[in-house]
Amino acid sequence: MEDNTARFEKLLVKNGLKRTAPRLQVLEILSGRDSATSQPYLEQVMGKDADRVTLYRVLQAFEEKGIIHKVLDQQGTANYAICSDGCSAHEHHDEHVHFNCDNCHKIYCLDTVKIPALKVPAGFKVNHLNLIATGLCASCADKVN
């Protein structure tokens, strides 16, 4: 478990990215959470450890390499989660459902839920599907009772 750092270093090298403090920190934070993490939250947690601009660039680099994927919540805020193994710079495989809790505002990657195939009007060519469900997550639904 504490070998996280070693694992992250490998991940960076594999993607041709240098092993730098801000990058390791972002991976550390994201991996320690059970839901997608918003850009503002990351910014807050990293505090003065890294410049705002650096954070943007780290996230952008990670997304391009397929290390993380971005989900926009209902407000249009960017949230990031570490990709499952299938992803690469060439192609993301994040066609799973995202669940945005109305109460705690967490965004969960429901990796097990596949997006159903879709019939679109003639002529349209679908490339990518993006499904966000909103409602109450298991933990919040519980509390309401």
Add this chain to the structure above:
Amino acid sequence: MEDNTARFEKLLVKNGLKRTAPRLQVLEILSGRDSATSQPYLEQVMGKDADRVTLYRVLQAFEEKGIIHKVLDQQGTANYAICSDGCSAHEHHDEHVHFNCDNCHKIYCLDTVKIPALKVPAGFKVNHLNLIATGLCASCADKVN
């Protein structure tokens, strides 16, 4: 066709909103388009006819009343489309698929395509589904050939 204005005035009154120039103008613009309209586009078209702030407030009021609905595109930009008749202040019925063209960036409301039901993990309570498909719209797919 030119009775649009009368129709819009009714719509406003029905929702307890005063008949003002900026509101009528927004309805006019939105109704004249075949796809959802971005906030920046509206702002540009309205020009100095209305203050930016007024536009924000008009859109917000319309959304609350169920007159229009908001769709975020892949960049998180707000786009607006007039709701079909089923909508009201109490509840939006915009659970149709939105199609975001990678080429022309238009957002189409595919009213005829219903979002399929979804199986989520135990405990999660789904309230709302939001599906955005990306790819090429009929007109752009055509041009590519």
Add this chain to the structure above:
DNA sequence: CATTTTAATGCAATTATGTTGCAAATATAA
């Protein structure tokens, strides 16, 4: 039709969010 009331607008100021160019610092290769 004049007046009162209420809602909506426009403006100024502020905050949040995201981007660019460039010099300095740092990681890796040589």
Add this chain to the structure above:
DNA sequence: TTATATTTGCAACATAATTGCATTAAAATG
């Protein structure tokens, strides 16, 4: 250890969105 290529941090800028408040305009009232 030095060279090189990348990454960072800073400053400046650009864009998007929000708030408070005085003014204006719409509808309700008498």
